[in-house]
Every structure is written in C-alpha cells, then in structure tokens.
Amino acid sequence: MDDAERKMQFLFKLRSHGVTDKRVLEAMERIDRRAFVRGLFADRAYDDTPLPITCGQTISQPSVVGLMTQALNVQPRDKVLEVGTGSGYQAAVLSLLARRVYTVDRHRRLVSEAQEVFAALGLTNITALTADGSRGLPDQAPFDRILVTAAAEDPPGPLLAELRTGGIMVVPVGQSDAVQRLIKVTRTETGYDYDELRPVRFVPLVEGLGQD
Template identity: 45%
Template sequence: MKDTLKHNGMRNKLADVLSAKGITDTKVLDAIKNIPRHLFLDSGFEDHAYQDKAFPIGAEQTISQPYTVAFQTELLKIKPNDTILEIGTGSGYQTAVLLHLRAKVFTIERQRELFKKTKLFFTKMNYRPKKVIFGDGYKGLPQQAPFDGIIVTAGAPEVPKPLMSQLKVGGRLVIPVGVEEQVMTLFTRKSEKEFEKQELGSFRFVPLLENKN
C-alpha cells in the first residue's frame, strides 16, 4: 500500500470530524492529518481507514477509534521530550501519534503475534520508539520510571498500582477503567501520596489482561 494525495485529503477530513467532536489540541489534530492510518490496517480495511471507527487487527485486538486516540492523547498534554509509557502497543497507531508529538515512547505489548508484527512495522516505517517491549503491562516499566505520562489502551477492571507509582509528580495517567464499559479516567500526581482523579465519559475497549505471558 502507498500513501497518496487521496489519503491525505481523507486524513484532513478525519481531523475536521474530530475537531467537530471536541478535539482542540492543534498538535494532536496535526498528528491525525499526517499519520497514514491505512498502513496500520490490513489492506481489506484500507477504504475505511479514515472513518472514525475501530477495526480488528488480529489477536482479538483492535486499532482504536481515531477520536479515542486523539482524546487520550490530548489528556496527556505532551511536551517535546516527555517520557511516555504506553500500555498496549497494538497496531502501533497510538505510538505513532505520540512520536509525532516528539515524546520519548516506551511501549508494552502482551500479545506475542502483535508484538512481532508491530515491531517489524515500526522498523519498516522508520518510527523510533525508545523501546518496544513484550510483557505484562500491569507491571509497567519500573526500570525506566518515573514517566511524564502513562497511557493505557485497553480496558482495566481496576487501576494497576504499579502504574500509579511510576508517574512523576505532575505526571498524568490516562486509563479506561471498567469491565463491560469503561470510564476514561485521568489521574494527575500532585505529590508523592496525592493524586487528583477525573472521570471523562464512557468508552469501550478490549480488556487489559494480567499475567498472560
């Protein structure tokens, strides 16, 4: 598959849709306009890549709806060179958005098939996260902590405590919490022991599974 002017036009339209839905961060919208989402999908979905919908990517996982990607990214309030931990690499599309915002990204994937496929894809596309890890996202990445931001791209029945502890003071954790349906939740670390919590609407994600490796 190639990236064409037609795809570019479709991306601009998608950014307009997300803007109309309430995404205001121009850097996030710029990422949506620039990243070729159709290349992250199987070719059978190419014609639908710029609809605001989630699609299957194998291993019972999905590429998130663009609005969800933009919404979660906007909540992180990323500055250049921020260190971000992503739980759930998936197709790599969310990773690419974070990299476009010039974050230093560490990303963890627990599905071996997806991990191999996406790591290869990053190399082919010249996307350069700091590290792509096969492992249990529940544990986070203590050896690289603390992080400016942590983003979880799967539904967690509860908030994993290791992720809270791996945030810098002032850092932000964006995580969908719930079983059947998830509430997008933002935790901001105010001090060593104090966190501010905000709940920001209902979403649906594939489940975040623990100890599956």
Template identity: 50%
Template sequence: MTDSEAERAERAAFILTLRGRGIRDVAVLRALELVPRALFVDPTLRRHAYEDVALPIACGQTMSQPSLVAAMTEALSLNAEHKVLEIGTGSGYQAAVLCHLASQVVTVDRYRSLVSEAQVRFRVLGLRNVAAFVGDGLLGLSTRGPYDRIMITAAGPELAPALVEQLKPGGILVAPMGDPREVQMLRRFEKGPEGVTATDLMPVRFVPLVPGVAATL
C-alpha cells in the same frame, strides 16, 4: 488523482472530521495527520482506514476510533520533553501518534505477534523514539521508567500499583476504568503530593487489561 494524492485528500478530510468531533489541540491534530492509519489496519479493511470507527486487529484486539485516540492523546497534555509509557501496543497506531508529540515512547503488549508487527511499522515510518516490548501491562516497565505520562488502552477495575509507582510526581495517567463487560469511564489521573486525583472524561468501551504474557500469540 494518484494514490498518494487520494490518500492526502482522505487524510485532510479525516482531520476535518476530528475537528468536528471536538478535537482542538493543533499539535495532536498534526500528529494524527502525519501518521498513515492505513498502514496499521488489515488490508481487507483499508477502505475504512480514515473513518472514525474502531477496527478489529489480530489476537482478538481492537484499534480505537481516531477521535478517541485523539481525545486520549489530548488528555495527556504532552510536550516534547516527556517520556511516555503506553500499555497495550495493539497495532502500534497510538504509539506512532505519541511519537510526534513526546521525546520517548515505550509501549508494552502481552502479544508477541502484535509487538513484532508494530515494530515493523515503526521502522517503515522511520520512528526512532519508540521502543516496543512484550510484557505484562499490569507491571509496566520499570527498567525504562519513571514516566512523565502513562496511557492504558485496556480496561480494568482499578489502577495497577506498579503503574502508579512508575509515574513521576506531577505526572498524568489516562485510562479506561471499570468492568470490561460494560461501558467504562475514561479517567485522567494526576499524581500530586497528596496522592492521585481522578477526573472523569467520557464513557468508553475497551478490551480488558489481562495480566501476564500470552502463551502462544
């Protein structure tokens, strides 16, 4: 078996695992199948690329396990016309998955090195509908908004007002809410005429959503 055949087999088994974890959206499963997770992990962790586990990345951050990436993506209820804002670029894996489901993806991270590495991966994959920026996630990126969907991949006790403001009426925001030192609750927020309503999805663990831009990394 060649390397490419071996990876195809890995990715096929990976999709079966996600189905077994309860992921049913065919478009979401296809998006995860199209994105080579191995490209986004540290080479020393390559053997774990298609396991359903979270993995460490640079700057003390983590890459969520694929079943959580899939569940959060499902919760956004995306279509091909949506513009999505992601807060917390990390490795770029989640943004790459979103690229196969949305019209435009804007992703923001406080770490310059993570943004630079993600941009390289996006270019390697030929993803033209994603733009990555260094910035304060709590402020979002109003110059590219408003957004149909927002995903936050770091935890905080409450929603940042700037992000709620940048979400279009009728839009959906998915975020882990709670104390970063404890188990948090993944919530799906919908912005309606009466305000924002929340639905609890599942308990999760995420790194904290930290204000500002990192000074050195």
C-alpha cells in the same frame, strides 16, 4: 473520494469530536492510519471507527485516540509509557509529541508487527516490548505520562507507582462488559487527582503474556 479528501474528512471528524489541540491534530495528520490496518479493512482506515487487527484485538477509533492523546498533554521532553501496543498506531502518534515512547503488549506477534511499521515510518524513538502491561515497566520508571489502552476495574497500582510527581495517566476504568469511563489521573506531591473525561469501551486489561 481520493486519499487527500479522505484525510481532510478524517481531520474534520477529529475536530468535530473535540480534538482541538494543534500538536495532536498535526501528529494525527502525519501518521497515516492506513499503515496500521491490514487486509480487508485497509479501505476503512480513515473511518472514525475501531477496526479488527491480529490476535483478536482492535485498532482504536481515531477520535478516541485523539481525545486520549489530548488529555495526556504530552510535552516534547516527556518519557511516555503506553500499555497495550495493539496495532502501534497510538504509539506512533505519541512518538511525534514526546522525547521517548515505551510501548508494551502481551502479544509477541502484535509487538513484532508494530516494530515493522515503526521502522518503515522511520520512527526511531519508540521501544516496543512484549511484557505484562499491568505491571508497567519498572526498569524504565518513572514516566512523565502513561497511557493505558485496555480497561481496568481500577487504575492499576503498579502503574500509578511508576508515574512521576506531576505526571499524568489516562486509563479506561470500569467492568469490561459495562460502560467504562476514561479517567485522567494526575500525581501530586500528596497523592493522586482523578478527573472523569467521557464514556468509552475498551478490551479488558489482562495480566500475563499472550500465547501469540
């Protein structure tokens, strides 16, 4: 199967899993997942499956990336915070939908590798930083959208506080060894509305910086 066929199958799988937003599908067609998958797993870049990356982390399943991005409902003027850069794939997809993307990860090596890929792809509206994502990025708050790619037991208070009124956060919530739920949080004038979207499985959100 050639790359064109694989990409067609890739987009078909996204749609069959419920990713129907035209802008999200176009962004995921333009951002080549293969650019974010190294070594042995490069041949599986178009499979709808999570794959291992550096620092014991994973690149998320494309259909989950699509569904989370769709739930976030990013608008062209939005400033977005992503907690958990990982491979950089999710931030790259967001960068085609938003005005500005800030992405943070506790692993310095992941951030520097992602920055190299962003530069190679000419994605100039992403700022990648090594930071404790559980605290968000108070210097740049408030954000229109926040996406968390690691599971917390509850939506983290510091991140909720950094969400603009009318803003949306999508976060996996639950015990790290049990089934987690993907939650969409909308900040209102009077508080927060919570919508449960689907079961998911993510690595746990860890405080502090990594050793690498």
